[in-house]
Amino acid sequence: MSADVVALLRAELGERVDTRPASLEAARADKSGHAATGLPLAIVNAASVADVQAALRIASATRTPVVPRGAGTGLAGGANTGGGEISLSVRAMDRVIEVRPDDLLAVVEPGILNADLNALLEPHGVWWAPDPASRAISTVGGNIATGAGGLLCAKYGVVRDAVLGVDLVLADGRLLHLGHRSVKGVTGLDLTSLVIGSEGTLGVVVGATLKLRRLVEGERVTLTALFEGVRAAAVASAAVTASGVQPAIMELMDATSLAAVHRLLSLPAPPVGAAQLTIQTDGPVAADEARVIADVLTAAGGHVSVAADAVEGEALLAVRRAMHPAMETLGTTLIEDVSVPRSALPDMFDEIARIEREFGLVIPAVAHAGDGNLHPNFVFDGPDVPAVVWDAAEELFRAALALGGTLTGEHGIGVLKRRWLADELGDDQWQLQRDIARVFDPLGILNPGKVFAP
Amino acid sequence: MSADVVALLRAELGERVDTRPASLEAARADKSGHAATGLPLAIVNAASVADVQAALRIASATRTPVVPRGAGTGLAGGANTGGGEISLSVRAMDRVIEVRPDDLLAVVEPGILNADLNALLEPHGVWWAPDPASRAISTVGGNIATGAGGLLCAKYGVVRDAVLGVDLVLADGRLLHLGHRSVKGVTGLDLTSLVIGSEGTLGVVVGATLKLRRLVEGERVTLTALFEGVRAAAVASAAVTASGVQPAIMELMDATSLAAVHRLLSLPAPPVGAAQLTIQTDGPVAADEARVIADVLTAAGGHVSVAADAVEGEALLAVRRAMHPAMETLGTTLIEDVSVPRSALPDMFDEIARIEREFGLVIPAVAHAGDGNLHPNFVFDGPDVPAVVWDAAEELFRAALALGGTLTGEHGIGVLKRRWLADELGDDQWQLQRDIARVFDPLGILNPGKVFAP
Known part of the structure; x- marks a missing residue:
């Protein structure tokens, strides 16, 4: 069965499928110090939205768990991939599609590093404000998946404040365009915000429309x-x-x-x-x-x-x-x-x-x-x-x-805090959130065991 | 059956239930110029969270549609209540529970008018930035339900940027506390953002923790x-x-x-x-x-x-x-x-x-x-x-x-734009959003015919 899944992935995605032992070993862990049990089936290094869709269609058809991954710099184990699971990396999807300083927005692929994006934006006189301490090594997609914060947040906001829209591939391979390009927009439910911080449980972020700021003038x-x-x-x-x-x-x-x-x-x-x-x-x-x-x-x-x-x-x-x-x-x-x-x-x-x-x-x-x-x-x-x-x-x-606080300000729940999630949310909200995730992912193949695991 | 519902409401809520013809007539309309067909069964003027819960339990038990309402100043017909429906008004829940200038937050009931809130906040040196043109006559709860904007948004943000948490009564009467009091917080899915702009389809907002700003100094x-x-x-x-x-x-x-x-x-x-x-x-x-x-x-x-x-x-x-x-x-x-x-x-x-x-x-x-x-x-x-x-x-x-824009920047879909919603969202996202609403409201009694009506 596992061999079948890998064979199906290889037939569709060829060299994008990596099963070298060192690669599989690396995909077990992030920067939290925690590692998943067992070795992933394979790593899919997606180079396009179509690659992500193909991998998810195979995963859905074979009921194989998929763990979305950026640069693997998370601190809660959210991207750790274990036995029987596919590690779906979007790190190679790192293009900046569009920069519009006049509209203060950029359209990017998820795999670009936060610091690389900001280096590209600077000549345009703009920046993307979220600045996690990991910004030199973490991806924009990972920042979105965790709802990252950073040092500048009290003045310049967190990721939730800096994303206008997200392109999301669902577990069954369908592509949705969430959000909008305009400053204002209240058409339907705000699924963009729902995806921010959802840690790979709702879908795979394959693109984002980011809200930019002008570079701050003065000393x-x-x-x-x-x-x-x-x-x-x-x-x-x-x-x-x-x-x-x-x-x-x-x-x-x-x-x-x-x-x-x-x-x-x-x-x-x-x-x-x-x-x-x-x-x-x-x-x-x-x-x-x-x-x-x-x-x-x-x-x-x-x-x-x-x-x-x-x-x-x-x-x-x-x-x-x-x-x-x-x-x-x-x-x-x-x-x-x-x-x-x-x-x-x-x-x-x-x-x-x-x-x-x-x-x-x-x-x-x-x-x-x-x-x-x-x-x-x-x-x-x-x-x-x-x-x-x-x-x-x-x-x-x-x-x-x-003290009126919360379990996690910017790292996420992942595996490391899942057993305390219901303490903060209450049982009713915990169940409601889990049921919402099931609407996106009825088979429960997206990042199972993370966030909502019992 | 209708008489039974009103009798049940009266038995539980007494004088909070208003069936005077002029009141019922007023609840049919908002400021959009549109009015619902037929007269509501009754208006429930909730004075407490318990009142809202009682009304929703009766509505669930009897499968009676409920239309949440603030001051009725909407421009898309979202609060218009018609034949066979209960108008559930939270306008009388207008207390400010807590103002914390040091934490830049306030905890309020939903029925307070935006301008009244800001008049109360000013001596504390803080304000709530969302400023819809209706701010003298519209409620904070209504501003949240519609995801309101205003004149100052490009510089100071919209409602989505100014709410830390929401207390929500579900269709079955259960009370959830969504969000957090801290500046940062990524525990679980961001249901606070999902409720903002949901136009009464997910639950009834009975309280909110608002993110404040310091009054702007200078001329x-x-x-x-x-x-x-x-x-x-x-x-x-x-x-x-x-x-x-x-x-x-x-x-x-x-x-x-x-x-x-x-x-x-x-x-x-x-x-x-x-x-x-x-x-x-x-x-x-x-x-x-x-x-x-x-x-x-x-x-x-x-x-x-x-x-x-x-x-x-x-x-x-x-x-x-x-x-x-x-x-x-x-x-x-x-x-x-x-x-x-x-x-x-x-x-x-x-x-x-x-x-x-x-x-x-x-x-x-x-x-x-x-x-x-x-x-x-x-x-x-x-x-x-x-x-x-x-x-x-x-x-x-x-x-x-x-042109890359959206149907509605700040007024919402309500009844007036529902037939174009799928044009913007696409059929897949439209269905997904409707399915999410059903997780909150399995019986479909909350504001039926609004936003997602086919």
Whole structure:
């Protein structure tokens, strides 16, 4: 049966079908550290919409599960492909079909990398705002599938705010054009938004009409503020938000994170216990805004340093950007992704401190403080997440929900958080969402076991 | 049977059930000019979520159609209630439950008027950006149900951009809490977005968590530019968009509209054939932006007048705001709502001129030129839309679709555009959307005959 499926795929798609052991092995995993059980049947490297349709028609006819995949940089296991499954990669579909600076839109294939797209857009004076930390290595299609966020979201929005339309191939191979090219449009149900963040459970995104912004004019001003501890830094970030000045970037690093990055980058060790805010303003009044923010931070007990120029500003941000490599020096990492209302950020850091004490763990944490999205890092030895880490993570999720927050701000549910999905949605909404997915995919062959798995 | 339903409603909801003839007559219609056939069974004036749940449980048990209603200001007939149906009004649920300026959110009941909400928010230094022209008389719940837009959308977004979560009562009376309170959140499918613009087909919105903005600081600068004709004005508006300066408001009035408003307001008649752009900039660099825009407009052949102060600026905008009353002086009006990519605005006005010639009609048109949303007004005598007007409207829809546009930018499908819905969506997507609605409402009792009616 499996051999039949591969034979059918090869007959239709020829060299687009890859069954080399190393390729199959790679398709089992993403950047979450988790890998699927068993080896995929095959990888289909689709080069066109027709390739995607052909693969899905064969999958439907043979009831074979299909896992859509971009660059495999997800952090929740959503693209991991296991035994008996087809990995359907759209990474090779990476063309930019159309750029319209006058209409502030671009039509693209899903496999283009976020950073590559923005490099192509820049000469047109426009950009696509979603900026996940992975933007150099993650695809636009993957950003759409996960509903990605990033550092600039509080000011410039998330993926949901930046997509006008999506072309979607259903499980049975039919192609739908969802959404519109106009700024406004309310014709029927908003299926474009439904697909954003659906993690491959509704169909395969084979094209997107993206909403662009004009490049931001004026200077960027970057500053850092050191605080005695993480709670003081979190309170200060809430004070910045409450001041009404909107930074482009406001990142918080706790003491363990900051110390680990300084070690990695061979910078002088920060004061013991010190946490740091890194803030950037942009636009025509960036300098004025930075001055207001510096005053707020100083009043909140921070030691403020303002970058002299753009180069020094980039160096300050590089500290934050080195977080993931710094964590990798400490061990295997499970990166969590809870999000809370901005005012609850100090309380959420208190909860992390409590969970560290109760479970005897160190949980280095950074936060997109401008939007209340935290990434606590559970660090451990060996490839598998120990039970105590999952127990602590569960406590983290409960704490976030109790503070009016959510399980995942920007990484998605995938396999790693599926067992807590109903805790947040409630059983009725969980079942409703699953039933909606079934309308798109009656046979249940699209990314089974992800998001809605019982 | 009908008597039984009303008796059941009265037994449960008492004085909340209104069957007075004048009330029933009013519930047949909205502001579209269209009215449903027959009289509703009853109006339920829900005062609480429990009232909505009770009414829907009775409706489900008796298979009675329910039409959710806010203030009845819709322009597509979506809230019109006819024979054998219950009109379920949430207008009396108008409390603001919570305002959090620090988290930039508010939790509200659906029946509050948009303008009343913003009056309550202003002392907190925040506002809810969606600003349909009806904002003084339309409810937040209705704005959500239609996915409303307005004048400020190109700069400040539409309803879809301004809602974090929705509380929804399903057809069977169950209450779901959709969405989240945090800036980011990708837990499961984005059902909040699916409900926005669903026109009462998925459930009854009984609460909403709204995303707020801080009040815009700085001055507002208002200017107008007169052009020889509507095409020149449309080309100039596209030039403004292409210049990269983002006005808060950019409204276009064609010659017939402008002349009618000047007559209504007893202003001097504009030059024959002249069309007008009315533009407002705001924020810290409003004056600089207005200067750039004035230069663009002058270069495009416009005669520019800049308001000396805010009072004069409001007077200039009042001309645009008097459009609807001015049309009412001409006859009965069918207000259309097509939306096209901004660069296609001049071509769309050419199409309107062609349709005027071919069908022997005068079609006064205004446009939210900043976002490509046009409101051509078909004016006729008597209460019913003549066949020639529908034929011309159909030609208008086809032209908008051919230019990459959409049937409805902000008013919705309701009853008036349902027969063209599949033309835009395609048959496959139309059926998929209908099947999704059935997941929420298996008995098909929610607003039957609207949006998806065959």
